[in-house]
Amino acid sequence: MPSVDRRRLLIRAAALAAGAMAPAGWTTAWARTRLPENPFRLGVASGEPAPDGVVLWTRLAVDPAAPAGGMPPEPFEVGWEVAEDEALRRIVRRGRTIAAPEAGHSVHVEAAGLKPDRPYWYRFTAGGHASPVARTRTAPSPGADVRRLRIAYGSCQKYESGFYSAHAALAADDPDLVVFLGDYIYEKAATADGVRRHPEEDCLDLASYRRRYAWYKADADLQAAHACAPWMVMWDDHEVSNDYGNDQDRSDPDPALFLKRRAAAYQAYFENMPLRAAVRPMGPDMRLYRATDWGRLARLALLDDRQYRGPRPCDAQSRGKFIPKACPERTDPARSMLGADQEAWLQAGLRDTSATWNLLGQQTLMMEIVTPDGRVSNDGWDGYAQTRRRILETWRDAGTANPVVLGGDVHCFFAADLALEPGGKPVASEFVGGSIASLGRSKEIVRGMLALHPDLKFGEGDIRGYGRVDITPDACRVTFRGVENALVKDSPVRNLAAFVVEAGETGLKRA
Structure with missing residues (x-):
């Protein structure tokens, strides 16, 4: 019987193999673009602030109580945008990514190229729907004289x-x-x-x-x-x-x-x-x-x-x-x-x-x-x-x-x-x-x-x-x-x- 360390290695190997099917492996040509229901039932979030960027998150789910959030076992194209204002008139970054079933239809966007120590607003779009607009902020520059x-x-x-x-x-x-x-x-x-x-x-x-x-x-x-x-x-x-x-x-x-x-x-x-x-x-x-x-x-x-x-x-x-x-x-x-x-x-x-x-x-x-x-x-x-x-x-x-x-x-x-x-x-x-x-x-x-x-x-x-x-x-x-x-x-x-x-x-x- 394999040792615990050996079993741990087998589990890691399986995870690496699954990584070949992670969202990066999908292309937008394979992804569905329409959903009959709002897929942003779990909200949006941001995290890991850096002076030049932040992580933007969402996870598509049309029914939080259902298995897989009620989502079909297919990839979906997700758009994202970052703005300097809450009304999203001054867009500074935008892009598209894939929410894949292998990742629970979650999305982790590492938005970069932002200015330090200031607020930003962001939202996602998917399946013909838009998420709520949320606020985030970047960290100050290294060594900056921050007062609060x-x-x-x-x-x-x-x-x-x-x-x-x-x-x-x-x-x-x-x-x-x-x-x-x-x-x-x-x-x-x-x-x-x-x-x-x-x-x-x-x-x-x-x-x-x-x-x-x-x-x-x-x-x-x-x-x-x-x-x-x-x-x-x-x-x-x-x-x-x-x-x-x-x-x-x-x-x-x-x-x-x-x-x-x-x-x-x-x-x-x-x-x-x-x-x-x-x-x-x-x-x-x-x-x-x-x-x-x-x-x-x-x-x-x-x-x-x-x-x-x-x-x-x-x-x-x-x-x-x-x-x-x-x-x-x-x-x-x-x-x-x-x-x-x-x-x-x-x-x-x-x-x-x-x-x-x-x-x-x-x-x-x-x-x-x-x-x-x-x-x-x-x-x-x-x-x-x-x-x-x-x-x-x-x-x-x-x-x-x-x-x-x-x-x-x-x-x-x-x-x-x-x-x-x-x-x-x-x-x-x-x-x-x-x-x-x-x-x-x-x-x-x-x-x-x-x-x-x-x-x-x-x-x-x-x-x-x-x-x-x-x-x-x-x-x-x-x-x-x-x-x-x-x-x-x-x-x-x-x-x-x-x-x-x-x-x-x-x-x-x-x-």
Whole structure:
């Protein structure tokens, strides 16, 4: 029987073979040009802003609930255009491409030749229909003297658990950039709980993952958030399977079979996100960690803490998420949450950055959290304590300017200072931006966490929402924005709390 590595190579080979049938292999002569129904039911999006361009995305679907989005198994010609004005009178770039069934009828246009640090508007046409007009923007030139940046960030949008009022408010906040930190979909079958339902199937193969994304993307508030600004995205676990890491989840599947599932999940993720062709997955492998600069003002590094991590520590003795803090495996320097290559990439970037603000986008809560009975989670940074310590030491020793961590995953708002030892001198500050819809923790649990951890300055688990970051050369201001009631459609959103980190000083303050 082939080894896991051998099976992984076979899966990659199959993906390469499928690449011969990717959209680039089609010509417009083979593509249908008419559709009786609107194919832009999943909206449009942009992402990966650069000084000279941006990725434009759409995926054709006439019926989000139907297999393959209700699309015939044929290629379709798609037109696109970019303008300097919302009315699309000053067109600066246009072109045509193919939406092929082998790529889920998705389109990723890398629009280039644009001017830095300015807004643009774009739309697609296909089958005799036009998409909505959406706004994007380019990043500033390298080294540009940028005076402001607004980022909206969020995570964890379980469709069943609530409506997406947070996305509607996020769009109204007029961000320059949206950062999504994982759990864009949830992979389990529908349940009887919640206020609305997604498909009644577990996501296990490409068809089911595609259908789940279509179901989520049909939401009008999510489409509005995608249409307001370019996105930078990172996955967490539910884009594949709950609490997965590398080639395992908590059900202990056969690694080769799990890698096949992961390959399907990664392919669906790529098809549904505004990502560049350079990160297209090869079977179960997809390099998604990366960094982007916003002139001299800020650098944002996004980490993948799922794909490369070592096995969960002390898993055999606990068979659950929480393990004794004294577990020796979790402090083993040889173990990494990021993998050797990604960790080396990150360390180099932390040392050579010239940005005034250095943001680290990662999926979860980075500071150590210990339960009253002395346990920690083995699914996050606490299970890989030396990886966290190495990052903190590099920030300190390299003098990295103004490090700030953005996080998600835990379905709570948290603000914390990060130190090498509890109660020690802060090295960085951390802000976890709640969850868009997924349910959180009770007030009692959050109050207990605050009482046990003096470095944890704020916590809120009952309210859904997102974070907003306003950066200037002098300060980084973070505002937590909360939905009044995520179980009610179009619920109002208000400010929950605000914090400031001043340039050149460590430690957060209430604003």
